[in-house]
Amino acid sequence: MNLTLKIWRQEGPEAKGKMVTYKVSDISKDMSFLEMLDVLNEDLATKGERTVEFDHDCREGICGQCSLVINGQAHGHESHYTTCQTHMRSYKDGDVIFIEPFRAKSFPVIRDLKVDRSSMDKIIQAGGYISSFTGMAPEANSIPIHHEVAESAFDSAACIGCGACVATCKNSSAALFLSAKISHLAKLPQGKVERMERVVWMVNAHDDEGFGSCTNTGACAMVCPQEVDLLDITRMNYEYNRALATVRS
């Protein structure tokens, strides 16, 4: 199929960017979205032009590196897919596709479609861990955990940190990402030790990194490739209020 692509091009963090129109032809419907961009880049390279920069790594939906806002939706309109797992069979011949970087103050554009998402790492560094002894793996049954609790914690832990929630949020809030880690650890016995401090530190870090405040529109959970539940945000609010109510400064 033949497509028209309107892609955000920007030389560097300080440069002014603009949408540029490209045509790609003979795209197979079996290609992934990123492979379609590879075809475009081969074309550009052959013509001696600068290729379009975009983030990617695993290309199998697990690393969270790929991004892109496609026709106004983070990771494209197929819900709960990463861009790398989106295939061209979702598009038809003659389609015009708008491709833009994830946008938020805390996600500055590095070049073209690549943005700097290290602000999310800072949130994790502030408390998204547990303290325990290193060494041999502990005996698997030494801490019994109810199956449903384990499953629920795993659903929260499934976050791949792609930032689609921030890109989609009208407030550029990272609440879904933040709360996935807080819920994951709050649900498990291993997370109980730092439960109070963690939520306060991480919320403070979230704000210091310049993310906005959640207003529960729920758009984040609709685009999340890992289907992290909006209830994780509610759980985080509970954890936060609990921490403030019980801990002395």
Added chain:
Amino acid sequence: MAYKKGLFKTSVGRKNLMAVTGLFIAFFLIIHLVGNLILIIPDSWFPIEFWGGVESAHDMYNAYSHFLVHFWPITLVAWILYISIITHVIDALLITLNNNKAKGDKYQVTDNSTSTWYSRNMGVLGTVIGLFIFIHMAQFWLKYKVLGTEHDLYELVVTTFKQWWVVLIYEIGIIALGFHLAHGVESAHRSLGAYPKGLMRVIKYIALCFSIVMAVLYAIIPIIIYFK
């Protein structure tokens, strides 16, 4: 480490204030509605034994409003209400300003299918409600309670609602209120951390029913009076 940034200073903490004040205002709406439903009790229901054999909606409404002005717990609740409204508005402004700062450049294309229009436009709906409250207070509260220029409240309300444009303004305000509540009541519970899945499912349902019932009952009052 600055551990406690204060209950109302962080992105999460600030929502508590929004939620508590919002829910208090919503609670007030119930009491306010019950009182004003007296206005549309059909004549055929009178006299009402339960209310000491009251003869008409006119007498009943005026007796009720007299009670409101002269019963001190009501005065206390009214003051909490005024403070709640002002706090709610100021907090909304602070949150919105901060969120606007967090935003990056605008997208060329936005697909809004992932959320409801009213959840995205709480500020706009709130502003419409705010303007409405302003007009509403100037019409009744100011004349009856503050200036004391009107003594027959029933008469004042009924003559006011005989003007079609007043009815129109009320309908606009009430529709905005319905949508503001439809997102707000659920969101407030989320902000306060009502996280168990079963509980949230129930809250979601009750919040929606509450918004619809409130909006419909408030909406019919001016219309019924206009056509009476």
